């Protein structure tokens with residue numbers, strides 16, 4: 001049990017990576033508040049608290065932390081997995097509304113959740129935050145302009161917080177997934193693309209190790225970064241990508 005009795009807030013809990021992460025963290029002995037826009041089908045237990053929230057809304061984020069504290073009494077970690085994709089679009093066709101929506105979910109929400117988590121962690125003198133960005137932020141694909149910018153913001157925020165919070169015993173790291181086998185992957189293609197075909201060709205071929213990343217690969221990296229084994233790891237950008245970023 002590498003996370004025994006520690007309390008984590010995991011966002012994007014209904015998604016491919018989020019679901020797997022919630023399960024892995026429970027297996028490792030953690031208590032988990034599982035957050036998503038809807039939490040239908042996630043059953044509450046002594047160790048698991050599902051909370052429906054739109055993380056782009058300040059009031060919803062506040063509610064998440066109040067409910068988690070009420071049930072579990074402390075917050076040891078925050079894992080920001082929630083995010084939205086961008087369909088590959090030439091920059092001249094990206095509307096301001098599209099840009100703002102992507103920035104709002106992928107950059108504003110991690111800002112709001114980090115801001116809410118830090119006071120609890122400072123009081124405890126310990127804590128860990130992991131924000132999920134994307135390997136496309138290291139090696140961009142054409143047409144993912146707003147998405148990549150939003151993930152760049154998340155990486156910069158994470159590094160800014162890593163230095164700001166080190167003296168309080170709070171670690172902040174980033175995981176950059178490579179192309180992962182979840183619903184989101186198909187949403188990165190341009191409109192009308194054969195998604196399954198593109199998974200087999202473009203996406204798999206872009207990974208030197210020759211396969212898509214599984215949600216479990218991401219969950220395992222998160223267990224490590226949140227465990228005592230990573231006690232001195234902060235400000236790291238951890239590529240879990242089969243070499244896609246090289």
Ligand SMILES: NC(=O)c1ccc[n+]([C@@H]2O[C@H](COP(=O)([O-])OP(=O)(O)OC[C@H]3O[C@@H](n4cnc5c(N)ncnc54)[C@H](O)[C@@H]3O)[C@@H](O)[C@H]2O)c1
Pocket residue numbers: 011012013014015016017018035036037038053054055056080081082083084085105109132133134135136176177178179180181182183184185
């Ligand atoms: N799948 C990939 O190939 C890939 C690659 C690199 C990075 N990522 C990143 O990994 C993370 C997880 O992706 P995934 O593949 O599991 O995607 P997914 O679409 O399966 O899951 C994302 C989840 O985030 C939730 N969400 C979206 N907006 C929200 C909001 N405002 N409030 C609360 N929840 C919200 C969705 O409801 C969904 O359940 C994302 O941040 C994504 O950008 C994915």
